């Protein structure tokens with residue numbers, strides 16, 4: 236009796252398997268028929284390759300029919316569609332890969348292999364992922380791009396990659412955001428300040444906003460002041476946001492030769508050597524450069540007296556336009572010099588009013604910059620000073636001149652370090 240029952244069960248089982256097998260076979264035949272009827276009308280279609288076309292299509296369901304035909308025709312043997320499978324099986328975590336392949340119908344085997352190599356198997360395959368998958372990007376970047384694109388679908392792929400590259404994916408892309416990030420001298424670390432300043436000053440251009448914030452001039456002068464970073468050496472900045480201590484005196488101060496200073500001015504040695512070079516070159520152009528008064532290096536106390544005098548005469552606001560508060564003067568670094576230019580006999584190129592023009596134009600060749608220029612008062616905090624030059628070295632001076640930026644901005648962008 237039991238034997239009979241087992242026999243009967245086995246029979247039913249066999250029958251069911253056969254039924255299922257023939258059903259899936261019929262389904263496959265139908266699917267194949269349908270596929271062939273679509274592809275056979277194409278020009279390069281070859282009857283004997285029908286099976287290969289179909290198998291290849293099963294591996295790459297998203298491929299166009301044209302691509303299927305050309306790929307299969309190119310390869311003579313029948314191994315073509317096995318290649319990808321073998322690659323898939325070769326993956327150390329092939330079980331996960333195969334699972335992914337079956338769970339994500341749109342993904343081809345190549346997609347899965349690529350997704351796996353970039354360690355993205357936890358992401359669902361969709362149009363967004365497909366957009367980034369074959370770009371030359373690391374998996375971790377793709378993951379961020381995909382996340383970002385899903386949150387901000389209005390932003391284009393190239394912009395998304397740039398935003399992720401800048402590390403700004405957590406910033407809300409408000410209306411000024413995109414124009415700011417492509418602006419010269421944009422610093423990702425200052426994005427919030429740029430946006431805030433832009434919102435308060437809508438009529439400005441992105442470049443103006445970036446320039447002002449890079450110079451810290453989005454803040455009131457003499458607020459948020461910090462000690463000047465002396466580790467920057469000859470590129471130290473001392474301005475209305477950075478100060479030197481009362482007792483700071485630069486090393487290597489030298490006394491300027493009597494030829495160039497009647498009052499025994501002092502300067503930092505490197506700056507002084509460059510200054511002498513500039514004075515000599517000026518002579519060849521029939522211009523005589525001399526330090527104005529003793530205005531090379533100026534001590535904290537000297538500056539304090541000077542500012543006090545201007546404040547007494549012009550009031551605080553007036554004094555701030557033309558003089559630095561004690562500790563904030565560039566002269567305390569020993570790297571700045573105020574000059575007087577005298578026109579030598581026979582000089583027909585320059586007049587009294589244009590006597591500083593040669594220095595303004597050529598100072599960078601000797602490593603100096605024309606520090607406080609007209610039109611940049613809102614950045615430097617000083618009115619134009621045709622007589623004030625700052626040593627920064629030739630390379631930096633040339634860069635600043637060519638890009639028409641202030642040393643304040645140069646410092647923030649290149650020297651400060653973010």
Ligand SMILES: [Zn+2]
Nearest residue numbers: 571572573623
């Ligand atoms: Zn000066």
